Every structure is written in structure tokens, then in C-alpha cells.
Amino acid sequence: MTTSAHNTYSNIKSNLQVFLVSVATITVAFSILGLFLVIFVNLNSFLTTWSEKVQLVVYLEDEITDGQKQSLEQLISANSDVESMTFISKDAAWANFKNTFSSTKSDFIDDLKYNPLPSSYNLKFKPSSDRFVRIREFADLFKRRQGVESVEYGETWLGAFEKFMLFIRIFLLAVGGLLGLGLILIISNTIKLSFYARQEEIELMLLIGATPNFVRVPFMIEGMFQGLLGGIFALALIKSLQLYIKVQFQGSLQSIARGMEFQFISQPLILGLLASALFIGWVGSFIAIQKFLSSGNTK
Amino acid sequence: MIQLFNVGKSYGGVAPALIDITFSVKKGEFIFLTGPSGAGKTTLLKILYRTEKYDQGQVLVHGMNIGKIPDRKLYTLRREIGFVFQDYKLLAKKNVFENVAFAQEVIGANKKRIRFKTWEALKNVGLTHKKDSYPQQLSGGEQQRVAIARALVNSPKIILADEPTGNLDPEISIEILKLFEHAKKAGVTVVFATHDQDMIRSRNHRVVVIKRGQLVNP
Ligand SMILES: Nc1ncnc2c1ncn2[C@@H]1O[C@H](COP(=O)(O)OP(=O)(O)O)[C@@H](O)[C@H]1O
Numbered sequence: 178m179t180t181s182a183h184n185t186y187s188n189i190k191s192n193l194q195v196f197l198v199s200v201a202t203i204t205v206a207f208s209i210l211g212l213f214l215v216i217f218v219n220l221n222s223f224l225t226t227w228s229e230k231v232q233l234v235v236y237l238e239d240e241i242t243d244g245q246k247q248s249l250e251q252l253i254s255a256n257s258d259v260e261s262m263t264f265i266s267k268d269a270a271w272a273n274f275k276n277t278f279s280s281t282k283s284d285f286i287d288d289l290k291y292n293p294l295p296s297s298y299n300l301k302f303k304p305s306s307d308r309f310v311r312i313r314e315f316a317d318l319f320k321r322r323q324g325v326e327s328v329e330y331g332e333t334w335l336g337a338f339e340k341f342m343l344f345i346r347i348f349l350l351a352v353g354g355l356l357g358l359g360l361i362l363i364i365s366n367t368i369k370l371s372f373y374a375r376q377e378e379i380e381l382m383l384l385i386g387a388t389p390n391f392v393r394v395p396f397m398i399e400g401m402f403q404g405l406l407g408g409i410f411a412l413a414l415i416k417s418l419q420l421y422i423k424v425q426f427q428g429s430l431q432s433i434a435r436g437m438e439f440q441f442i443s444q445p446l447i448l449g450l451l452a453s454a455l456f457i458g459w460v461g462s463f464i465a466i467q468k469f470l471s472s473g474n475t476k
Numbered sequence: 477m478i479q480l481f482n483v484g485k486s487y488g489g490v491a492p493a494l495i496d497i498t499f500s501v502k503k504g505e506f507i508f509l510t511g512p513s514g515a516g517k518t519t520l521l522k523i524l525y526r527t528e529k530y531d532q533g534q535v536l537v538h539g540m541n542i543g544k545i546p547d548r549k550l551y552t553l554r555r556e557i558g559f560v561f562q563d564y565k566l567l568a569k570k571n572v573f574e575n576v577a578f579a580q581e582v583i584g585a586n587k588k589r590i591r592f593k594t595w596e597a598l599k600n601v602g603l604t605h606k607k608d609s610y611p612q613q614l615s616g617g618e619q620q621r622v623a624i625a626r627a628l629v630n631s632p633k634i635i636l637a638d639e640p641t642g643n644l645d646p647e648i649s650i651e652i653l654k655l656f657e658h659a660k661k662a663g664v665t666v667v668f669a670t671h672d673q674d675m676i677r678s679r680n681h682r683v684v685v686i687k688r689g690q691l692v693n694p
């Protein structure tokens with residue numbers, strides 16, 4: 178292990194410039210990816226904050242019986258996702274309505290001889306990441322119930338939101354995948370150069386009884402080290418950018434939505450990013466070395 | 477113990493490099509492998525070291541069929557054998573001590589052992605006073621001694637030497653030969669390729685002669 182570390186060190190030293198260029202490239206690529214991630218995370222939390230207001234409203238038919246009402250209430254109280262339920266009677270709804278439009282008092286409302294509004298249950302849901310799916314499923318349950326006139330939960334808006342987030346996810350995956358592929362090529366190229374710089378020595382190693390792993394490990398460490406360094410630099414870069422934006426724009430952000438904050442990517446995402454940096458370094462160097470070992474072992 | 481049975485090898489040229497070679501070398505034996513230039517001596521040694529593959533026959537080293545060793549396991553064979561290359565193959569960027577120690581490093585020996593074994597090997601070839609020199613600062617004979625020290629430092633059971641005295645003066649050649657004979661006394665099997673007939677006549681070792689890829693009686 179100590180010899181491997183030492184060999185890695187002398188590999189890097191003998192090829193420092195190439196190593197640094199490679200690390201810089203990895204840093205840039207991961208910064209791009211990280212930036213997208215930060216945007217995604219913030220967009221997600223922003224839209225989630227907004228969508229907190231989403232409620233499921235179950236409108237009831239005027240002819241609904243007490244028994245039907247009871248069974249609906251049972252259904253609601255059986256669902257653990259529901260945070261609160263408010264019953265709004267026809268009269269309350271009407272009063273509410275009139276209240277809201279009192280400033281634009283129109284004769285039309287006063288002229289109405291009967292109350293056109295239905296009574297309803299207003300349901301609030303506990304926050305969770307798949308809340309929308311659950312709301313939709315729950316809403317579908319009501320549609321088929323007797324005594325229910327209609328349900329409403331801003332389905333068009335929710336659908337668009339979900340589609341948008343799905344699109345962003347796919348986009349991120351594609352960008353991440355492409356960047357990853359590019360980085361693997363770059364790293365494998367750097368390792369190849371590092372290899373050629375010491376070709377004579379490596380061939381001699383294999384010739385006088387080194388195991389393939391003995392030759393491989395220092396280069397694998399070098400590749401992973403490159404990836405890790407690039408990943409760390411990229412994270413530092415994004416973090417400082419995020420701090421800057423936070424200081425500059427926190428005020429205006431607060432005015433858009435109270436309690437909103439410009440966020441950094443979460444800890445699991447950070448770890449994931451670093452792990453993929455390591456993995457990319459591992460794959461890149463593995464490819465480079467495998468080519469060499471399989472062609473150069475018997476010569 | 478080295479055994480060759482009907483070994484044949486062709487590089488694809490007009491005539492094969494080796495034809496139907498059968499002979500064996502006993503454990504602890506010293507043999508001269510000789511023949512004119514282009515006879516196939518290097519090819520034969522390379523086959524024993526598996527840096528070249530053979531087309532026909534079988535080769536056993538310590539009973540191990542070396543044609544069957546997969547590439548990733550080749551190091552097991554190479555660790556049994558010390559090879560002294562015709563062109564020395566010393567690393568220019570390493571000094572004498574580091575060149576010899578290199579053979580210990582690649583088999584993963586610890587630092588203390590590397591220092592001890594390297595020192596011992598340099599002492600055996602009489603080069604301790606040059607341990608800090610670099611290859612290009614050494615004479616041909618001295619470089620050859622470094623190469624021999626490196627081949628011996630891992631205490632191999634077999635030494636294959638490809639014309640180790642090819643470019644050296646007669647007196648120095650005999651000194652080099654004595655190093656191999658010293659190893660033989662310690663129980664190492666030695667195959668010594670040379671076309672120096674005077675050297676061969678000055679000793680009583682068994683002689684294997686090949687001409688145009690075929691064994692001939694000496
Ligand atoms: N790598 C090679 N490719 C093609 N032909 C070769 C190669 N190595 C050796 N030969 C041929 O094989 C024959 C034996 O060569 P070699 O084993 O080097 O002989 P020696 O060591 O006895 O001088 C020669 O005719 C030589 O030209």
C-alpha cells in the first residue's frame with residue numbers, strides 16, 4: 178500500500194502538467210453538473226413551497242344523504258395523508274363568496290334567488306415528496322362515490338408541474354451521463370499519458386515478476402484522486418457561488434415567498450457527486466490500464 | 477528442472493526459429509547454450525521466460541506446463557526465474573542500488589528486506605562501492621553486474637542469461653562467468669547462452685548446441 182501511494186505520487190510528479198489539466202477539466206465539468214443540480218434543487222423547493230397550498234376539494238350534491246356523508250367522512254379519516262378536513266356548508270360557501278366579491282358588488286349576485294354553490298369538504302395534505310400522486314389517487318376514489326358532484330385539486334397545474342420536474346430530471350440525467358462519459362475519456366487519456374511516460378519501467382516491472390495489480394493500483398489511485406480532486410474543487414466553486422447569490426439576492430427572494438432560502442445541494446447529493454467523481458476516475462484509469470496490460474504483458 | 481519436448485517455433489519467416497527441440501536441464505545444473513548468431517538461442521530463452529510463445533511441443537518448468545499459464549499469472553513463472561537480458565535493461569533514471577532494489581519492490585518486499593537483499597546482491601557482484609552511480613556512468617562489465625545482481629536479488633531457482641558476456645573483454649567475461657558459477661554452487665539452475673567457444677572450452681559444463689533452430693551434437 179505504501180509503495181502504491183509512493184508510485185502514484187511519482188507518477189503524478191513526472192506528469193504534473195497533464196494531471197493538473199485533467200483535474201481542471203473535471204472541475205469544470207462537475208461545476209456545470211453541480212450548477213444544474215443547485216438550480217434543480219432550488220426550483221424544486223420553490224415550486225414545492227408554492228404547491229403547499231394545493232388542496233383537494235370534494236363538492237357534494239345537494240341531495241346527498243347523511244349516510245353518504247358519513248361514509249365519505251370515514252374514507253377521509255382513514256387516510257393518514259390528510260392533515261386536516263374542513264366541511265363547508267352551502268350557506269358558508271355562499272357567505273364566503275359574497276364576502277369575497279363584496280367590493281365589486283354586482284346586482285347579479287343579489288338578484289340570485291337561490292344558492293348555486295355546493296357544500297364541500299376541503300382537505301389539506303401532509304407534506305411529502307409524492308403528495309401529488311397521492312392526492313390524485315385519493316381524488317379518483319371520490320369521483321366514483323355517491324353524493325359527490327365533483328372533485329377539484331388543480332389537476333392541470335399539478336400535471337404541468339410534475340411533467341416539468343420530470344423533464345428536468347431526465348435532462349439532468351442526460352447531461353450528467355454525457356459529462357460522465359466525457360470525463361471517463363479524459364481521465365483515461367491522462368492515465369495513458371502517465372503510463373507512456375513510464376512505459377519502459379512498467380514493462381520491466383511485468384517482465385521481472387510484478388503482478389498486474391501491482392502495476393494497476395497506483396494508476397487507479399491516480400485516476401480516482403484526479404476525479405476526487407476535481408469533484409471537491411467543483412463543489413467548493415458552487416458553494417461560493419451559492420453563498421454569493423444568497424448574500425446578494427436573499428432579500429428579494431424573501432419577498433417572493435416567505436421562508437424561502439437559496440439552498441445548496443443536500444448532503445446525500447454531495448456525497449453522490451463525490452462518489453461518482455471517484456467512480457469516473459476508477460473507470461477511466463481501468464480502461465486505460467486494461468488496454469495496456471492486455472497488449473503488453475508478453476512482450 | 478527444465479524440460480522441453482519437441483518444441484517448435486516460427487516467427488512466420490522462411491525457416492522456423494526452432495525445430496523439434498527436446499532436452500532437459502536438471503535442478504542445480506549449469507549448461508552452456510551455444511550456436512552461431514541467429515541459431516535460436518534468444519528465442520529459446522524467451523520461450524522459457526514466456527516472453528515469446530511456442531507453436532509446438534511442451535515446456536515444463538518445475539513440472540509446470542508454462543504454455544498453460546494465463547497472462548495474469550505469468551508473474552508466478554517470472555518469480556522463479558532470474559533473467560539477464562542481452563541489453564541489460566537497466567533503468568537510466570535509477571541508480572545502481574535502486575535498479576537492483578526495483579526487482580524486490582515489484583514483488584512487494586518490505587523496506588527492510590529490500591535494503592538487506594539489495595546490499596547482499598551488490599556485494600555478490602562486487603559493486604557496493606558503485607551503489608550511487610547511474611547506469612550511464614558505468615562500464616559495460618559493471619552494467620552487466622548490476623543486471624546480474626537484479627536477476628539474483630529475488631533468489632530465483634533458475635537463471636537464464638542471454639549472452640551476458642557478449643560485449644565484454646575476455647578477462648571481464650571470466651569474472652562475469654564466475655558470478656553465475658557462484659550462483660550454481662548455491663543451488664541455482666543456470667542456462668548460459670554464449671557463442672564464446674574459448675569460454676566454453678575453459679570449463680566442464682554441459683553444452684547444448686543449436687544450429688538453424690535445431691539441436692546438434694557438440
Ligand atoms: N521478433 C522476431 N521476429 C521475426 N524473426 C525473429 C524474431 N526474433 C528472432 N527472429 C529470427 O529467429 C531466428 C533466431 O533468432 P534468435 O533466437 O535471436 O537467435 P540467436 O539468439 O541465437 O542469435 C533468426 O533467424 C531471427 O532472425
Ligand SMILES: [Mg+2]
Binds near residue numbers: 517518519562638639
Ligand atoms: Mg540472441
